[in-house]
Amino acid sequence: MTQNMATETAFFSADETALAERFLRDGYVILPAEDAAALTRIQRAAASAAAAHLGLDLDDDATTFLDTVHETTDVAGLNDLRLAVIRSLLGEPWLRPAYFSLARGAIGALCGNELAMQRGMGLSVQLPGDTSSLLPLHADVWDGDSPFELVLWTPLVDAMKTKSMFIAPLARDRDIQAGMHAHQSGSVEQFFETIRDQIVFLDVPYGSVLLFSQTLMHGNRVNEEATTRWSLNCRFKSLLSPYADKKIGEFFEPITLRPATRMGSDYRLPRGFDE
Ligand SMILES: O=C(O)CCC(=O)C(=O)O
Ligand SMILES: [Fe+2]
Secondary structure (H helix, E strand, O other): OHHHHHHHHHHHOOOHHHHHHHHHHHHHHEEOOOOOHHHHHHHHHHHHHHHHOOOOOOOOOOOHHHHHHOOOHHHHHHHHHHHHHHHHHHHOOOOOHHHOOOOOHHHHHHHHOOOEEEEOOOOEEEEEOOOOOOOOEEEEEHHHOOOEEEEEEEEEOEEEEHHHOOOHHHHHHHHHHOOOOHHHOOOOOOOOOOHHHHHOOEEOOOEHHHEEEOOOEOOOOOOOOOOOOOEEEEEEEEEEEEEOOEEEOEEEEOOOOOOOHHHHHHHHOOOOOOO
């Protein structure tokens, strides 16, 4: 292992090595968005779509508009609002490249530079006190995702405490998952109570992004802060790493296929060589 680390260090830049060490220690990293203009554009597009859906005007302050959307919508209207906004965002051809640009360098360092990106994207909107749109503790890998995926999670407003998501840091997660079978008869909520003191809520201010491995247990709770949470999530993986249920061409799409891989995939040995 020590030998390996030394060899790896010789091939990686100091920045890449430092980032890799943080990721391998915690299972996640929180970083400033690499392309601030792209984040502003995405936030503005989300707020504009929400304002249009609600029949409201949007002034210059998209952050305040999103933070206070619970003043103009209720739980009954929430899912329609969420769907209207994500449809509008995904209808913009610039959206997915802009989203990738928020963490292109970090994804490259942690995952590789020949990538598949989720075709869709998730949007969470959590009104203060809303109990109806919660994602209980889970790891996506339990439900058909590949363990090789990295999730890029981007808040469009400050996401602090219960307004954010929680995660079981890597140092705790693997032990907890190893002992989980003992809790199989109870509910997820009961299980959550047993590990409550081992999870952390991730403070991710607007302007930053979170990259995490969805093999770590994570989820959210009732937002007990005074303002509404808005966040996007999208999965990336090294193009040629193993897939689970979510396949290339359906759920994932190659975004940075390199010419040598394209040529190699298309190559067929002349007849006779493989017989
Ligand atoms: O946004 C959240 O609270 C949870 C997100 C999540 O589960 C995911 O992106 O896999
Ligand atoms: Fe998840």
